[in-house]
């Protein structure tokens with residue numbers, strides 16, 4: 399069985415809330431078509447190859463879902479019957495394992511676990527009718543991951559192309575406290591206005607997520623190259639011709655890698671966090687200059703560039719007294735740098751004594767955060783400005 403080469407798949411790439419705009423821009427840059435931001439992600443259209451390219455190339459997407467069916471579903475019977483009408487046998491055989499998750503409810507379908515069970519039953523019954531044997535369920539590491547969304551009296555069912563979420567790049571070995579997801583760090587870099595040719599400094603770098611994502615982007619190392627295998631490579635539909643195409647896509651991305659990168663550096667007060675960042679950078683095979691020192695002594699290696707950082711905040715880490723003061727001092731010491739500060743704690747921002755020029759509201763998991771952007775002190779946009787939140 400081979401994938402249908404004709405364009406016509408509708409995809410939905412999911413993203414952390416508040417980062418949809420960053421993902422939309424990135425997918426357009428990747429050359430994808432029909433790109434349209436929505437709540438919680440970005441839709442695009444194309445052939446299967448376009449979905450593979452998104453998996454290999456997107457730094458911001460969490461998952462890439464392909465729509466395989468959409469039908470009215472208000473209760474258990476209609477949810478099951480609709481799912482049974484989908485041509486699952488194109489991708490699922492009795493030898494592939496599956497897992498099903500459901501989001502959303504209807505008045506008659508209030509338990510998502512039960513709804514997932516009905517969709518799963520429909521898939522296994524349909525495959526059993528055709529093959530005489532049923533696919534089995536593997537909740538942890540399925541070959542085919544299925545999502546269903548219940549909304550407005552209907553169900554839409556999707557296949558997850560990536561399998562494990564895309565923030566699991568493969569380079570992280572060591573963790574410090576409260577690491578950012580790689581996908582969120584990539585989105586924050588984009589939203590902060592940093593571009594891949596600019597120096598970057600993170601004075602509270604923790605496990606180094608922001609720095610490593612920046613170093614990878616600078617060297618044009620596609621995030622998917624760290625993954626040995628994506629979910630779609632385990633589907634029944636993925637034949638030898640598809641495997642050759644994916645290998646060619648990987649080779650083309652490999653050829654884009656450059657050796658040059660701007661200076662990328664960081665520090666952290668916690669020496670064990672710095673050790674974790676060093677280990678992660680080594681595994682990602684990127685160069686990041688790191689040292690253990692507090693924010694009050696932090697010094698970027700260049701006079702101009704970007705500082706992008708994620709200070710500790712109340713709910714996940716205890717807050718250091720005077721952090722806002724130290725951050726304000728760091729801004730004055732780095733007058734030629736634009737600052738992007740991601741925090742759930744406005745007290746840290748207010749403590750700097752500066753008004754941000756622009757702010758994005760975005761979510762780190764369930765935690766509502768602000769990414770506040772401050773222009774260089776001396777440069778255009780450096781003065782106090784009205785605060786503007788972009789949603």
Ligand SMILES: C[S@@+](CC[C@H](N)C(=O)[O-])C[C@H]1O[C@@H](n2cnc3c(N)ncnc32)[C@H](O)[C@@H]1O
Pocket residue numbers: 574575576577578579601602603604605606607608665666667668671691692693694708709710711715718721724
């Ligand atoms: C939210 S974590 C950063 C996580 C990081 N973005 C990552 O992905 O791993 C905040 C970091 O700030 C560091 N930190 C807290 N107070 C500091 C200070 N005064 N100077 C330098 N680093 C500090 C903590 O050690 C912690 O690693």
